[in-house]
Amino acid sequence: MARTDIDATSLGATKVAMPSDLIVQVPPGVPAKELSYQEAIREALREEMLRDERVFLMGEDIGKHGGAFGVTRTLFDQFGPERVRNTPISENTIAGAATGAALAGMRPVAELMFVDFSGLAMDQICNQAAKLRFMTGGQCKVPWVIRMPQGGGAGKSTAAQHSQSLEVWYAHIPGLKVVHPSTPYDAKGLMKAAIRDDNPVIFLEHKFLYSFRGLVPDEDYVLPLSRCDVKRAGTDVTVVASGYMVWHAMAAAKALAEEGVSVEVIDVRTISPLDEETIGTSVRKTGRAVLVAEACRSYGPTGEWGMVVVEQAFDYLRAPVVRVTGRQSPVPFANSIEDGMWPDTDAVVSAIRKVMAW
Amino acid sequence: MQVSRSMLFEMYRRMMRIREFELVAIDLFKRGELKGAATTYNGMEASAVGVCMALRQDDLIAGTHRSHGHSIAKGADLKRMMAELLGKVTGYCRGRGGSMHIAAFDTGSLGALAIVGAGIPIAVGAALAFKMKGEHRVAVPFMGDGATNTGDFHEGLNMAAIWNLPVVFVVENNQFAVSTRIREAVKIEDLSIRARSYGIPGARVNGFDVLAVYEAAVEAVERARRGEGPTLLVTESYRFEGHYAGEPEVYRDRAEVQEWCKQDPICLFRNHLVEQEEFSQDEVAAIDVEVKRDIAAALKYAKESPDPEFSTAMDFIYA
Numbered sequence: 033m034a035r036t037d038i039d040a041t042s043l044g045a046t047k048v049a050m051p052s053d054l055i056v057q058v059p060p061g062v063p064a065k066e067l068s069y070q071e072a073i074r075e076a077l078r079e080e081m082l083r084d085e086r087v088f089l090m091g092e093d094i095g096k097h098g099g100a101f102g103v104t105r106t107l108f109d110q111f112g113p114e115r116v117r118n119t120p121i122s123e124n125t126i127a128g129a130a131t132g133a134a135l136a137g138m139r140p141v142a143e144l145m146f147v148d149f150s151g152l153a154m155d156q157i158c159n160q161a162a163k164l165r166f167m168t169g170g171q172c173k174v175p176w177v178i179r180m181p182q183g184g185g186a187g188k189s190t191a192a193q194h195s196q197s198l199e200v201w202y203a204h205i206p207g208l209k210v211v212h213p214s215t216p217y218d219a220k221g222l223m224k225a226a227i228r229d230d231n232p233v234i235f236l237e238h239k240f241l242y243s244f245r246g247l248v249p250d251e252d253y254v255l256p257l258s259r260c261d262v263k264r265a266g267t268d269v270t271v272v273a274s275g276y277m278v279w280h281a282m283a284a285a286k287a288l289a290e291e292g293v294s295v296e297v298i299d300v301r302t303i304s305p306l307d308e309e310t311i312g313t314s315v316r317k318t319g320r321a322v323l324v325a326e327a328c329r330s331y332g333p334t335g336e337w338g339m340v341v342v343e344q345a346f347d348y349l350r351a352p353v354v355r356v357t358g359r360q361s362p363v364p365f366a367n368s369i370e371d372g373m374w375p376d377t378d379a380v381v382s383a384i385r386k387v388m389a390w
Numbered sequence: 391m392q393v394s395r396s397m398l399f400e401m402y403r404r405m406m407r408i409r410e411f412e413l414v415a416i417d418l419f420k421r422g423e424l425k426g427a428a429t430t431y432n433g434m435e436a437s438a439v440g441v442c443m444a445l446r447q448d449d450l451i452a453g454t455h456r457s458h459g460h461s462i463a464k465g466a467d468l469k470r471m472m473a474e475l476l477g478k479v480t481g482y483c484r485g486r487g488g489s490m491h492i493a494a495f496d497t498g499s500l501g502a503l504a505i506v507g508a509g510i511p512i513a514v515g516a517a518l519a520f521k522m523k524g525e526h527r528v529a530v531p532f533m534g535d536g537a538t539n540t541g542d543f544h545e546g547l548n549m550a551a552i553w554n555l556p557v558v559f560v561v562e563n564n565q566f567a568v569s570t571r572i573r574e575a576v577k578i579e580d581l582s583i584r585a586r587s588y589g590i591p592g593a594r595v596n597g598f599d600v601l602a603v604y605e606a607a608v609e610a611v612e613r614a615r616r617g618e619g620p621t622l623l624v625t626e627s628y629r630f631e632g633h634y635a636g637e638p639e640v641y642r643d644r645a646e647v648q649e650w651c652k653q654d655p656i657c658l659f660r661n662h663l664v665e666q667e668e669f670s671q672d673e674v675a676a677i678d679v680e681v682k683r684d685i686a687a688a689l690k691y692a693k694e695s696p697d698p699e700f701s702t703a704m705d706f707i708y709a
Contacts, residue, residue, distance in 0.1 A: 088522065114522060115522075119549065120545070120548060120549060120552065122545035122548065122549060124511060124541060124542060124545060125510075125511040125514060125542065125545035125546050125549050127511070128508070128510070128511020128512050128514070128515060128542070128546070129511050129512070129514050129515030129518055129549065130515060131511070131512050131515055132452075132500075132511065132512035132513055132514060132515020132516035132517070132518070132519070132529070133515040133516065133518050133519040133522075134515070135450075135500055135512065135515070135516055135519075136450065136515070136516040136519035136520060136523075136529075137519055137523065138518075138519045138522065138523075140515075152541075155505055155508060155542075156508065156511055156512075159503075159505050159508065160503060160505070160508050160512065164501065165706050165708075166486055166706040166707060167483060167486055167487050167491045167493075167501070168482075168483050168486070168487060168491070168493040168495070168501055169481070169482065169483035169484030169485070169486045169487065169706065170484070170705065170706045171482070171483070171493055171494075171495040171501075172493070172495055172500075172501075206707060206709065207707070207708070207709060208709055209708070209709045210709075231708050231709065304709050305708075305709045
């Protein structure tokens with residue numbers, strides 16, 4: 033099998049991609065082509081490397097091999113070993129070297145093979161890169177991107193150390209921007225923005241989404257790193273979600289529309305800084321909020337989003353805020369107990385029904 | 391090795407600057423004017439100065455929690471250094487960093503990083519940038535003996551070695567990681583032999599002897615600048631003060647400290663200048679006077695400088 037064919041399904045996923053017409057972001061008539069999420073990220077990397085010679089890639093097995101998920105495939109052949117740089121298994125030094133190179137004028141994009149491995153790089157990411165601009169009184173900036181595939185969510189049997197969703201590890205630290213796109217369109221535009229940003233950006237890619245396809249405009253575009261995106265407008269209930277969970281939210285919204293429930297779906301595509309305003313505005317309009325995240329429940333993203341709802345829209349709430357999250361458990365291996373580990377469309381539908389019936 | 395008279399002067403001047411700066415820092419700390427902690431460099435001046443005198447202005451250094459000496463040796467401004475110690479807005483980091491985080495980018499000091507070993511990967515990355523851009527610059531991470539047991543050390547030396555990067559890793563063996571003697575923490579006596587396992591040269595020098603350090607550093611820096619890759623340089627000295635000023639030092643007795651202090655690198659170098667290099671006592675004393683004057687001016691500047699405005703507390707925050 034060619035590397036391009038490697039996606040979550042070929043890794044043993046028991047579920048299939050959602051229909052791509054659930055989320056349409058490019059209006060008819062705009063010149064565009066259909067790309068997978070994986071291809072969209074690759075095209076963003078390729079275009080930025082062509083645009084700016086300071087941009088280079090480093091990470092484990094990203095050269096000929098193309099990375100564990102094939103994202104950098106073909107880039108090695110195009111740009112060579114200097115700019116698509118295979119590293120030893122040294123996560124902390126991959127992150128630290130990205131910082132050093134950034135301080136010395138480059139714009140590195142590093143890949144850590146799985147977000148689960150990034151604990152090994154925690155000091156360089158959270159204590160060094162995140163703090164340098166502040167700690168030096170603005171003497172420097174650290175323009176890097178560290179890409180980390182994350183998530184399970186699709187029944188892949190990759191167990192406890194290759195399946196986590198860990199965005200809150202990084203969102204908690206002042207000095208890091210955290211991005212988690214849900215679609216090919218967002219992935220490309222946010223990656224370009226991340227590379228052009230002067231600060232460290234943690235770019236979380238959902239592994240199951242790599243094979244999802246969608247239209248991506250031909251023109252050069254960048255998306256803001258500070259805004260939520262309203263993926264579907266509605267009036268009865270706000271569903272806040274990110275990553276793969278946006279698709280379950282959209283599928284739930286579509287199903288409930290047939291019952292006359294109007295669901296607004298907000299995609300937290302930049303986890304940090306969090307666009308509180310868009311969430312608050314939406315819930316003040318709908319009066320109901322359901323929060324959906326794949327990460328574990330305790331101290332997870334839904335806790336933060338829920339407090340934003342309380343702070344911004346308490347007086348407007350017509351029902352308690354409900355959250356739908358990953359189970360508070362390490363990810364198990366066997367399908368029989370992996371099942372139910374993460375929210376699915378049915379869980380989101382149930383939560384919406386619950387707040388609508390209050 | 392021939393070292394010019396002006397270079398010798400400058401070495402002595404910078405060593406004295408470090409010593410006098412640290413004496414003031416200790417005094418300020420004891421008076422409660424320097425908040426937090428003062429982790430001082432006394433006894434190790436020859437290491438920073440010997441290495442930094444082998445560097446160009448555009449070479450970069452990365453420091454540690456014990457880095458006043460490194461920045462001063464690289465040429466940092468004493469006033470802005472002292473102001474940072476006192477948390478003033480005129481300090482290098484505008485009062486955001488303090489003693490443990492002084493960075494002076496204008497003189498090639500990437501900053502003092504207070505997590506042991508953390509400067510190593512960052513220096514490796516800077517060196518990677520130099521190489522990719524075709525610049526003949528060198529990156530120097532300073533670290534204590536304790537850092538040689540971190541993962542950063544292993545990962546960083548290995549990565550620099552495989553990519554042949556222009557890095558000189560300077561291990562300053564001051565015999566202690568806080569209270570733990572290096573001989574309790576490693577099985578080997580000579581830390582420089584660790585270089586062999588990365589396929590790079592290692593050298594060990596007397597860290598009280600500024601000329602010995604300088605000579606070894608010149609060789610390593612020139613090698614790096616020629617594109618021949620990294621070197622591990624170990625300077626052997628002793629930490630004259632406690633881990634921080636006022637630390638009880640229950641792990642060593644005064645007699646031991648006094649014995650080591652007989653090798654005070656500044657006294658040794660002063661004697662060398664007078665006895666071997668035909669400097670007069672007056673010339674050396676003139677430097678002492680000049681340095682004391684500069685330090686006093688720096689202290690005055692720092693004390694008279696304003697604190698950062700509270701309204702600026704969120705400056706430099708973007709996420």
